[in-house]
Amino acid sequence: MEVMEAIKSYENVVAFGRVSNSLEIIRKDIIKINKIAYIDKLIKEYEHILILASGDPCFYGIVEYLNRQNIVIEKIMPGISSFQYMMAKLGKSWQGANLLSLHGREENLDTIKEHKFSIILTDKDNSPSSISKRLYKMGIEGIIYAGFNLSYEDERIIKVNIGEALEDISPLSVVVVENAMD
Structure with missing residues (x-):
């Protein structure tokens, strides 16, 4: 309000x-x-x-x-983040999750090996399919959930095993990696 x-x-x-x-x-x-x-x-x-x-x-x-930019902010009124929305849709707790952003930046994906859940903000260059391929090459096993256009009418959430083919429906996506840790 x-x-x-x-x-x-x-x-x-x-x-x-x-x-x-x-x-x-x-x-x-x-x-x-x-x-x-x-x-x-x-x-x-x-x-x-x-x-x-x-x-x-x-x-x-x-x-x-x-x-x-040293711009004065008088007040911040946050909305729900895309990863909060995604985890609620999946019905999974994100407590203790590894949070990464590949949206306009590069980060090392090695930390995914150490966490049961990793949540990744993506962009057109770091798409869910490219992340899945990278993780597969790293020897990480488990499941990837890719949420596209979250909260919009054309929202889609896809679940695949890491390394399986995954269609990149939109650059507006969030990836959740459920690592099959030993």
């Missing part, structure tokens, strides 16, 4: 593509951006703006970027 009121009351509202599309029913004048770097320009142009991003802005989200 607090976020809804902010969307309605702020003079300048900025949102990333899919977020702005889903909010058009509330407000038609949302400034749509596709790259995080555009925020710098808008902050210089407008004194107060509301920035809308999906998920939890504190988990590999926009807060990290704004802090690096």
